[in-house]
Amino acid sequence: MKRLMEIEITEALNRSDLLFIDVRSPDEYTEASIPGAVNIPLFDNQEHHQLGIIYHQLGGYEARQAALVMVAPKLPALVNQITSACGEKKPLLYCRRGGLRSLSLYQILNLSGIHASRLKHGYKAFRSYVNEHLGSYHLKGKLLILHGLTGVGKTAVLEELEHRCIPIIDLEGLAGHRGSVFGGIGFAGQRSQKDFDALLLQQLKKHSNEPYLVVEGEGRRIGNVYLPLFLSEAMEKGHRLLLTASIETRVERIVTTYTPAAMTAEEFGELKGALDSLRRRMGNQKVDLLIDMLEQGEYSAVAKLLCTDYYDLFYSDSRPDCSQFDAVIDASDLESAAQQIIELINLLNLAPTQAAPQQ
Numbered sequence: 001m002k003r004l005m006e007i008e009i010t011e012a013l014n015r016s017d018l019l020f021i022d023v024r025s026p027d028e029y030t031e032a033s034i035p036g037a038v039n040i041p042l043f044d045n046q047e048h049h050q051l052g053i054i055y056h057q058l059g060g061y062e063a064r065q066a067a068l069v070m071v072a073p074k075l076p077a078l079v080n081q082i083t084s085a086c087g088e089k090k091p092l093l094y095c096r097r098g099g100l101r102s103l104s105l106y107q108i109l110n111l112s113g114i115h116a117s118r119l120k121h122g123y124k125a126f127r128s129y130v131n132e133h134l135g136s137y138h139l140k141g142k143l144l145i146l147h148g149l150t151g152v153g154k155t156a157v158l159e160e161l162e163h164r165c166i167p168i169i170d171l172e173g174l175a176g177h178r179g180s181v182f183g184g185i186g187f188a189g190q191r192s193q194k195d196f197d198a199l200l201l202q203q204l205k206k207h208s209n210e211p212y213l214v215v216e217g218e219g220r221r222i223g224n225v226y227l228p229l230f231l232s233e234a235m236e237k238g239h240r241l242l243l244t245a246s247i248e249t250r251v252e253r254i255v256t257t258y259t260p261a262a263m264t265a266e267e268f269g270e271l272k273g274a275l276d277s278l279r280r281r282m283g284n285q286k287v288d289l290l291i292d293m294l295e296q297g298e299y300s301a302v303a304k305l306l307c308t309d310y311y312d313l314f315y316s317d318s319r320p321d322c323s324q325f326d327a328v329i330d331a332s333d334l335e336s337a338a339q340q341i342i343e344l345i346n347l348l349n350l351a352p353t354q355a356a357p358q359q
């Protein structure tokens with residue numbers, strides 16, 4: 001009998017000829033997965049739940065028999081999906097712990113002449129790998145941290161810097177949340193702590209040899225996910241840069257970010273619900289006014305009142321009169337702001353060579 005082909009997680013992550021195939025249910029995949037993995041589930045959510053009930057009520061043998069009945073008609077389609085997804089790469093299958101789901105599909109693929117392999121110990125091995133490496137991670141480069149009031153354009157400046165080959169990590173993008181009461185609006189959904197950790201480690205390794213990194217200033221928590229302690233501590237010791245812009249510019253950027261031209265009923269409901277949650281801080285009268293303006297489509301008026309009566313009051317640490325900063329940069333023009341940051345990087349002698357110009 002052919003030897004079972006299992007690959008350790010460390011080797012798998014360093015190979016470019018493999019494609020991770022997550023055979024767990026869609027719900028399991030959505031909750032947490034290996035970055036870049038393709039979900040081709042052996043069982044859908046309802047089937048997975050049903051098999052769990054059978055296992056707990058009747059035992060393993062009955063659950064396996066039921067699983068066989070469910071999966072048998074789907075095998076040809078599953079094989080085709082995997083071969084189509086992989087292209088020139090080789091499939092590396094994984095389930096929760098490297099158990100029967102990945103084993104059964106592995107055997108079918110190899111019987112079909114497709115040279116597949118399995119991830120040893122499944123997703124659990126990857127999660128252990130992430131925990132171990134984040135827990136002992138040492139940040140070599142210096143951090144430059146962008147601060148600024150809401151709407152000033154911190155994320156947009158990060159994107160502009162990235163276009164100019166400056167090493168950045170968009171923490172809010174990784175979290176799928178901007179950190180405020182409106183933070184989830186505009187994102188497909190907030191990522192789990194497991195997925196955030198995995199994506200963060202991936203970005204840290206990508207930039208591990210850089211002498212510096214640019215990030216946006218964050219607290220320890222972004223929405224429901226937490227930054228590792230080493231990163232929070234590094235932010236406290238990094239170079240603090242304050243971005244500024246006029247209230248008119250901030251309002252325009254907030255409206256662009258949070259109110260798409262074709263706002264769906266669901267997006268409108270999210271905005272209204274976020275405003276309603278501010279009653280304790282802003283009072284019923286102001287919130288009622290904000291909701292009324294929102295319903296009238298007066299988005300700029302809503303954004304301006306939120307800036308003056310909420311964000312600028314409760315996030316006062318992003319003002320030069322309240323905190324110390326290494327530099328204050330006018331972000332009215334995003335390209336100019338990015339160039340000023342590049343010049344500061346060179347002035348601080350953080351980069352070994354002049355930063356690459358925008359292509």
